Amino acid sequence: MHLRPVSAERSSSHTVRLAGGLLKFGTTLLVALCIAASPLSALAQALKTASTPLPEFSRLDLYGGYAYFHPFNSEIGPFVYQPINPGAVASATAYFNRYLGIQAEGSFFPDGPNDCYFTAQAGPILRYQKGRLIPFAHVLGGGARAGGPAFQPCTWGWGVTAGAGLDLVLPYFNNHVALRLIQADFNYSHVDYGPLDAAQVTGGVGEITAYRLSAGVVVRLGQQKPPPPVQLGCTAQPTNVYPGDPITVTGTATSLEPKKKLSYTWTASGGAITGNNEIANINTAGLAPGDYTVTGHISEGNRPGESATCTTGFRIHNPAPPTITCSANPSTVMPGDPSTITADANSLEGLTLSYSYSSTAGQVSGTTPTATLVTSGAPSGTVTVTCNVVDDLGKHASADTTVTIVTPPPPPVPKVRPLCSVSFERDMKRPVRVDNEGKACLDDIALTLNRDTTSKLVIVGRHSDDETADAAAQRDLNVEQYLVDEKGIDPARISMRTSGQPGRILDSTLVPDGAAFIPGDTSTFDSDSVKRVGQPYAKPKTTTNH
Structure with missing residues (x-):
């Protein structure tokens, strides 16, 4: 046991001593956090680029670390409580949600000059997770066991602890391990050793004010994931219609709470829409040709993530006649030679097309996109072939092509x-x-x-x-x-x-x-x-x- 006498001038009141201790601890804590924050912020920013995703909020944290205990303004009679180094701090923290939890902590300083100093305390803890950095603050209360600065034995009393710290989650082991870079605490302990003897070496009341610094490793267990947000997708069938054609809109929601009541609403930029559940109907009568938007909304509550919106669309078409081009291959033939006629037709509405052909000479036949012109018996000259197409609505189109029938040249006259x-x-x-x-x-x-x-x-x-x-x-x-x-x-x-x-x-x-x-x-x-x-x-x- 190390004894250090204290002068009579330092025997101030308990209130002044506690206030001064808190001020000193606050200054120490602020300096420690400022020193750690700047380089650690850069380190945490660098760790964001690691391949492991950013950590979720844990449910249970188990901490163990090295600690240093430093009493100040604490004595019994002429004898002052001395710092203890090394020591250990261990805690278990269970979180109710992403921010608030309850913590049970023990500190162990068995070999100090004051013989011993132990705490067993519990209390609330508050954290704020930002990426991989997790600052926290806690207030604990419970038992404190301390030996006196002279010959007082290790005795149980009561104590309180308040402080803050900073954890850095490592991008390894699936984010289950963090470094507690610093935990700085203020400790107040009250231990009654019995009546103080005349020599002031036994007995007395130990009112210990101290700051405690520790650092170590945190094992993070469990995850607190918020429920996935409600999602809503919607589709319109059919999407290409003519005025008056009916359209059915269907909404498909996911991530719903089974017991909650759902509310659907539907709006459209055109047409009359009816329905208050996952299916709605649109009457397109009287709509002008163009594109229209349908919006669906689902809600199961007023909290964020309990509602979703989807959009889909449809198009009103003005029935247009089909288009057609006509070509011949070959376009120049000898008398009696055939030519293939090709009709390239298209319906913007996707309607079924029917084909027919006619010619000013020869014979042309076919009911598909290709036909054959037979020139047998046709005179030399130009033959005009007409390609015709008609759709399901009776709208038609036609196009012409020409085939030239040429007279074969006389055979060359042999020469000597x-x-x-x-x-x-x-x-x-x-x-x-x-x-x-x-x-x-x-x-x-x-x-x-x-x-x-x-x-x-x-x-x-x-x-x-x-x-x-x-x-x-x-x-x-x-x-x-x-x-x-x-x-x-x-x-x-x-x-x-x-x-x-x-x-x-x-x-x-x-x-x-x-x-x-x-x-x-x-x-x-x-x-x-x-x-x-x-x-x-x-x-x-x-x-x-x-």
């Missing part, structure tokens, strides 16, 4: 075309003989004839001024022989003629089927009357093996 010419200028000793270069030309001619088996060949031989006319005919006969004997060309496909134009040359002309060769200055000749001399064409060289 010149082929290569064979020169006889290179071998003056054998002026009518077909040399190897000439044979190359004839090979190309034979290839052309084999590709176009219906065509014919006209060859026209010429002779120079110093030659007889038979030279031109011999050139024709030698070329014919090469084509027939070497290339297998039917001689009936080859016509031979001579020309009066001078030159040691033979011209060739391809005459397709249906084409006509214009003779010009050429003439035919009697091949039997021609006396042929020399070799007709160059023979391929043979290789002799030695």
Whole structure:
């Protein structure tokens, strides 16, 4: 036990001592809360971004923490009560609602210089939860057990406690754990130790004023969720109508209290609405085309969340005729070819449509969005096709498209075309003989004839001024022989003629089927009357093996 004498000048009245203690505690509490509030507010703001949702209001809080007990202006005779460190505070708090509860608390300081200091108290507590920060204040009363500052034993008396604190709910463990950052309390205890002896070391009355600081961990159990607010949804059926069509509006409410009486009201921006329960009816007779709004309201009480409103709407339509476009594919055909007619029709009212078709020529048939125009027997020119559509109300629409029937062009007239010419200028000793270069030309001619088996060949031989006319005919006969004997060309496909134009040359002309060769200055000749001399064409060289 630590004894500290007190001077006689400090023996003031109990009232002055208690008032001074309260003032000192209030100042200490204010300073502690101000120091904690600024950084802790920033911390709580940062914790709002955590993935765990913000905490609900708990029903039961269990607290345990470290405590420091500091008496002031408290003594018996010359001996002063001393601070105690360490100690502990534990409490259990049950909340009636989101703000008010009842708390039972015990403090434990078993090893202080005053031998002991214990409290067992209970009282109301008030909290205000803002996000993860929960400031609170409480007032407690009950028993206090304290040892004296001299030789007074641990004795039970009575005491009161008042103070405030601040909790920070952690975003872990589903918001069931909080840190009590500070709890600052003022304690007053009255303990009677019996008669005070002459030496003032035993007995006396201990009137202890002290402040107590603690911090620790709070376990939060249970949740106090407010009842979910009433919700109301409403629908209108049908939503698209014509003037005079009936509409039924249905309200669907949720989160209702089963025992409470419900009150429905309905209003509409147009039409006559009747009904005072979840179903209402609207008479749309006489309404102008446009959009209208229906509002429903339900109430089961006057408190917040006990009423709800819903809105829905409907549209009054002015029946419009259908619309239609008409197209043809293909739009240009040959006589007898068909064309597909397509009608693209639409009813803004969603009515059933019927189709029909007509044309100025040919025959068109169909009762669906597509029809077929048959042009057999129709004259060349433009045919107008009309697409018709009518809805359930008898309103109709039509559109036209055209199909052009064209006369097929006449087949192209085949034309003759010149082929290569064979020169006889290179071998003056054998002026009518077909040399190897000439044979190359004839090979190309034979290839052309084999590709176009219906065509014919006209060859026209010429002779120079110093030659007889038979030279031109011999050139024709030698070329014919090469084509027939070497290339297998039917001689009936080859016509031979001579020309009066001078030159040691033979011209060739391809005459397709249906084409006509214009003779010009050429003439035919009697091949039997021609006396042929020399070799007709160059023979391929043979290789002799030695």
